[in-house]
Amino acid sequence: xxxxxxxxxxxxxxxxxxxxxxxxxxxxxxxxxxxxxxxxxxxxxxxxxxxxxxxxxxxxxxxxxxxxxxxxxxxxxxxxxxxxxxxxxxxxx
Amino acid sequence: xxxxxxxxxxxxxxxxxxxxxxxxxxxxxxxxxxxxxxxxxxxxxxxxxxxxxxxxxxxxxxxxxxxxxxxxxxxxxxxxxxxxxxxxxxxxxxxxxxxxxxxxxxxxxxxxxxxxxxxxxxxxxxxxxxxxxxxxxxxxxxxxxxxxxxxxxxxxxxxxxxxxxxxxxxxxxxxxxxxxxxxxxxxxxxxxxxxxxxxxxxxxxxxxxxxxxxxxxxxxxxxxxxxxxxxxxxxxxxxxxxxxxxxxxxxxxxxxxxxxxxxxxxxxxxxxxxxxxxxxxxxxxxxxxxxxxxxxxxxxxxxxxxxxxxxxxxxxxxxxxxxxxxxxxxxxxxxxxxxxxxxxxxxxxxxxxxxxxxxxxxxxxxxxxxxxxxxxxxxxxxxxxxxxxxxxxxxxxxxxxxx
Numbered sequence: 001x002x003x004x005x006x007x008x009x010x011x012x013x014x015x016x017x018x019x020x021x022x023x024x025x026x027x028x029x030x031x032x033x034x035x036x037x038x039x040x041x042x043x044x045x046x047x048x049x050x051x052x053x054x055x056x057x058x059x060x061x062x063x064x065x066x067x068x069x070x071x072x073x074x075x076x077x078x079x080x081x082x083x084x085x086x087x088x089x090x091x092x093x
Numbered sequence: 094x095x096x097x098x099x100x101x102x103x104x105x106x107x108x109x110x111x112x113x114x115x116x117x118x119x120x121x122x123x124x125x126x127x128x129x130x131x132x133x134x135x136x137x138x139x140x141x142x143x144x145x146x147x148x149x150x151x152x153x154x155x156x157x158x159x160x161x162x163x164x165x166x167x168x169x170x171x172x173x174x175x176x177x178x179x180x181x182x183x184x185x186x187x188x189x190x191x192x193x194x195x196x197x198x199x200x201x202x203x204x205x206x207x208x209x210x211x212x213x214x215x216x217x218x219x220x221x222x223x224x225x226x227x228x229x230x231x232x233x234x235x236x237x238x239x240x241x242x243x244x245x246x247x248x249x250x251x252x253x254x255x256x257x258x259x260x261x262x263x264x265x266x267x268x269x270x271x272x273x274x275x276x277x278x279x280x281x282x283x284x285x286x287x288x289x290x291x292x293x294x295x296x297x298x299x300x301x302x303x304x305x306x307x308x309x310x311x312x313x314x315x316x317x318x319x320x321x322x323x324x325x326x327x328x329x330x331x332x333x334x335x336x337x338x339x340x341x342x343x344x345x346x347x348x349x350x351x352x353x354x355x356x357x358x359x360x361x362x363x364x365x366x367x368x369x370x371x372x373x374x375x376x377x378x379x380x381x382x383x384x385x386x387x388x389x390x391x392x393x394x395x396x397x398x399x400x401x402x403x404x405x406x407x408x409x410x411x412x413x414x415x416x417x418x419x420x421x422x423x424x425x426x427x428x429x430x431x432x433x434x435x436x437x438x439x440x441x442x443x444x445x446x447x448x449x450x451x452x453x454x455x456x457x458x459x460x461x462x463x464x465x466x467x468x469x470x471x472x473x474x475x476x477x478x479x480x481x482x483x484x485x486x487x488x489x490x491x492x493x494x495x496x
Contacts (some may be wrong), residue, residue, distance in 0.1 A: 018150070020133075038281045039179060040151040043239075048129030050235040059237055066350045068284025087129075 020045060027082035034071050034079060035063075044087055053084035119146045119158055121393040123242045126230040130240040141314055143170045148239055152176035153316065156244035162390035163406050165435060165443040166219075167247030169309050174316045175224050175245060175330070177288050177351075178280040181316075182336060187277065190320050192259075192304075196273065196341030200264025207306065207320050213254030216303050219442035220326035221248045221410045222333055225356055225380045229482035236482040243388050248408070248443035251324040252307035257298045260342060265294075268344050270371050272297040274323055274332070275339035290332050291347035292325065293369045296381075301326045301413075301441065304337065326441035327413035328381050329483075331356050346371040355481075356380050362477055363484050366412070382412035385472060386486040387419055387446070387464040396493045402450040405432070408443035409464035415440035418465045421448045425459035425490055426474075432462070440467075453495050460491040 020041050022028055035041060051059070057080045063069040064076060071079065117136040126134075136144040137155070145155035155174040161167060192210070195202030223246035230240030239245075260272065271291040279287050296302060305324045306313065313319045318335030325332040331351075346352075357377040365382045372379045387409035392398060409416045415437070420429035435445030446462070465471045472486045 038285065040149050042133050042149045046127070046130045046133045046148055046240050047237050048127065050127050050129075051237055055237060066286070066354060067280075068282060068286070070282070070284065 023086045025082055025086045027078040028086075030075050030078045031082050034069065034075055038067070038069065044083065048087040049089055051083075051088055052090070053080070053088050056080055056083040056088055059083075117144065121159055121395075122146075123231060124394065125233075126242055127235050127240055130230050134242075139174060139316060141170060142172075142174070142316070143168075145171070145173065146242070146244060148241070152179040152181070154239050154241075156241055157247055159243050159388070159390050159393060161244070161247075162388050162408050162443075165248060165408055165438055165445040166309060167249060167443075169249070169311055169314050169317070172222075172247040172249065172308075172314065172317055173224070173245050175239075176278060176316075178278060178285065180279045180281055182277045184315050184319065187315075187319055187336065190277070190336075190338070192321065192338060192340065194259060194263040194340045194342075196263070196269075196343050198266045198269035198344040199260075199342040200266060203262045205259070205262070210254055210259070210304060210306055210321060213258050215252055216255055216300075217250055217252045218301055218303060218324065218326055219248060219250045219438040220301070220324060221246060221383070221441060221443055222324075222330045223247075223383055223410075225329040225331050225483050226481065228485040231485055231487075232478065232482035233476060234478075236480060238482060246330075248410070248438075249308045250310070250438075251303060251305035252310075253303045253305040253321065253324070255300060256302045256304055256323065256340075257300075259304055259340065260297065263340075263342065265298075265342050266344075269294050269342045271343050271346055273339075273341040273343050273347050274334040274337060275341075276318070276322075276334045277336035277338045286350045288351055289347060289349055290334060290351060291343070291372070292332060293367070293371060296325065296328070296367055296369075327383065329356075329383055331380070352379065357481070358479050358483055362479060380481075380483050383410065384484045384486045385409075385411040385416075385464050385466045385470045387462045387472065387488075389421075389460055389462050389489055389491055392460065392491065392493050394491045394493070396491075398453075398493055398495045400453055400455055400495060402453045404450070405448040405460055405462070406446070407462055408445055409462070410441075410443050411464070411466040411468075411470065413441050414467040414470075416444040416464055417467045417469075419444070419446040420463045420465075421446075422461040422463070422488075423450070423458045426461045426463075426488060429463060455495050458493050458495065460493060461488040463488050 137147040157173045161171045192205045227245035323334045389407040419432045432446040432448040
């Protein structure tokens with residue numbers, strides 16, 4: 001990470017200082033702190049708005065199981081709820 | 094202050110200061126992309142690069158603007174950038190670079206310097222490097238991932254030793270099953286699996302597969318894999334390991350997230366010449382060979398043109414059979430006319446095509462292109478949907494107006 005930080009400082013856009021703003025909503029601080037550890041929050045905005053709550057849930061699960069994100073069950077629930085309420089489309093009936 | 098607090102703090106500081114940077118939008122973006130992607134996509138120049146379309150900056154995922162595909166060689170400073178993981182070594186950290194070649198199915202382990210690589214017989218191949226997920230953002234329905242438009246690809250002349258000659262330094266034993274590839278970039282957290290990929294032995298030993306140290310006559314750009322990357326002509330870029338530091342000849346199939354869960358397509362949906370039996374299963378295969386495809390770089394959608402006429406220009410490519418024909422349509426695919434093909438740069442390269450309309454009546458037109466390769470394969474009429482949004486070779490539908 002620190003190596004990439006150094007790279008970012010060379011470029012026009014310092015990565016962390018330019019972290020995009022997510023839509024307001026309950027749990028946003030947990031989302032920002034958890035997700036931005038490894039990647040820009042642009043991933044969330046880029047993947048909107050078309051995922052269903054179930055797909056967001058699966059994405060969060062993938063971050064924990066496949067990518068080893070240190071997010072506990074409670075934080076994961078908060079993240080899924082936030083993404084489902086702010087960046088998801090309605091589930092298919 | 095731990096890292097999370099630091100991140101939050103910095104975010105807060107940035108908010109308080111207010112965003113001052115002017116947003117520079119791409120010349121053209123596909124209207125098929127998700128709305129959030131269209132909002133997020135911004136033009137930005139990384140060190141050593143022209144302005145590319147930034148989708149994410151950490152890790153960096155920047156695509157080449159569509160207008161760059163008017164020529165069959167993609168300049169190094171316009172070449173797309175794609176990383177999975179955000180810990181990327183800086184140039185000065187790569188200056189002591191070396192490559193270790195060994196593994197349980199090698200006779201010995203050897204360590205090679207950049208000079209050592211230059212001491213092998215040097216091969217040159219013009220080849221398309223295309224992200225497996227190129228055009229994912231055009232998938233219907235949309236699927237999660239990096240929402241690429243048309244520009245997660247480029248064509249360059251790559252130069253370096255054959256991989257098989259490098260492997261011979263370590264000696265390949267009978268019973269070798271795969272060649273495992275590792276690069277110097279890695280994850281932010283130690284709990285995240287490092288990015289390793291593998292090749293089946295027969296592809297690894299193919300003449301066209303090289304360890305490239307040069308790209309279009311220059312050293313590899315930092316963010317395209319300096320100082321050496323694996324070049325696997327015909328196959329998608331997930332195998333083209335950047336900043337390659339480790340090559341292992343293995344008696345066993347590689348097992349990690351990147352080969353077992355990611356980069357897979359439904360078994361049999363996209364036929365290939367060269368299977369990957371050590372990684373195939375009943376339900377899915379690894380994505381390997383590209384599908385025949387083409388892109389119109391000019392005009393772009395929404396262009397307003399004149400009755401004097403215009404030239405439809407772009408490039409076509411496939412998995413290594415070479416392009417036989419490109420046709421264009423001005424009526425959205427109802428009728429097709431052959432385009433002129435540009436110089437043949439080799440069977441793995443972009444093949445330029447052009448079609449001058451001559452004088453043309455005022456009205457609305459829908460432009461499309463359709464390539465056919467030397468195996469007789471043609472772009473599909475309807476998307477072969479798959480969960481990761483791979484291999485989209487449906488012809489574009491480009492509305493333009495002549496007035």
